[in-house]
Amino acid sequence: MFICEIMYPRKKHAAEFAEHERKKAECEARRAREEAIHAETRRLEREEEQRRKKRRRSRERMREVEMRKAYDVRWKDLLTSGKDEAQLELRFHDVPWPIAVHGSSVSVKDITADAISAFLFHLEDSSGDGDDTKMRKDKLRETMLRFHPDKFEARVMSRIAEKDKAMVREAASVVVRTVSDLMSGIK
Numbered sequence: 001m002f003i004c005e006i007m008y009p010r011k012k013h014a015a016e017f018a019e020h021e022r023k024k025a026e027c028e029a030r031r032a033r034e035e036a037i038h039a040e041t042r043r044l045e046r047e048e049e050q051r052r053k054k055r056r057r058s059r060e061r062m063r064e065v066e067m068r069k070a071y072d073v074r075w076k077d078l079l080t081s082g083k084d085e086a087q088l089e090l091r092f093h094d095v096p097w098p099i100a101v102h103g104s105s106v107s108v109k110d111i112t113a114d115a116i117s118a119f120l121f122h123l124e125d126s127s128g129d130g131d132d133t134k135m136r137k138d139k140l141r142e143t144m145l146r147f148h149p150d151k152f153e154a155r156v157m158s159r160i161a162e163k164d165k166a167m168v169r170e171a172a173s174v175v176v177r178t179v180s181d182l183m184s185g186i187k
Contacts, residue, residue: 064100067119071096075146079155092164095156098143098175111171113178120182133186140183147175 074096093106099115120139145151152172160168 067100071098071119089161090156090159090164091161092167092171095160095168095171097171108167108171108174111174113174113181116175116178117182136186137183140179140186143175144179144183147172147179149173149176 078090078094078096092108097106097111098119099106099110099112100119101110101115120143121136149172157165157168
């Protein structure tokens with residue numbers, strides 16, 4: 001009796017029931033299409049974000065390479081200017097420090113072990129093989145030779161303005177300590 005009662009209204013209202021089922025199926029299909037569109041939109045947004053990050057990393061790598069080139073050029077200019085011209089009086093910001101910040105905005109507080117390490121070894125350099133270790137050693141050796149207290153005193157400190165000498169000595173000692181620590185960590 002129960003089955004007959006349920007079947008009877010369905011038979012009696014078959015057109016209404018079919019219309020209801022059709023609308024229900026349309027609604028589910030629309031919901032599925034909207035969800036597919038949202039999923040595709042999210043996928044495209046993730047891909048675009050990855051492309052933006054890749055472009056940003058590429059620009060950052062280019063900027064790092066340019067900063068390193070400028071650092072080397074500034075050192076060459078500093079060392080050759082003392083030979084060609086009369087003793088120029090240099091300021092703290094005239095010394096090329098091995099950090100990413102250059103110019104008149106650099107201060108002793110900017111010269112930290114982390115900043116020096118990040119400047120000398122950026123993540124793109126590390127490949128994990130023996131060449132990486134050799135490259136690191138070479139960079140550290142070159143930096144140590146530039147800031148070695150005896151050589152730095154003779155080549156640079158004699159040309160530093162009197163009011164900046166204490167700051168330059170302090171910053172140079174931070175560079176030497178950091179490079180020494182980094183050298184002892186490489187085997």
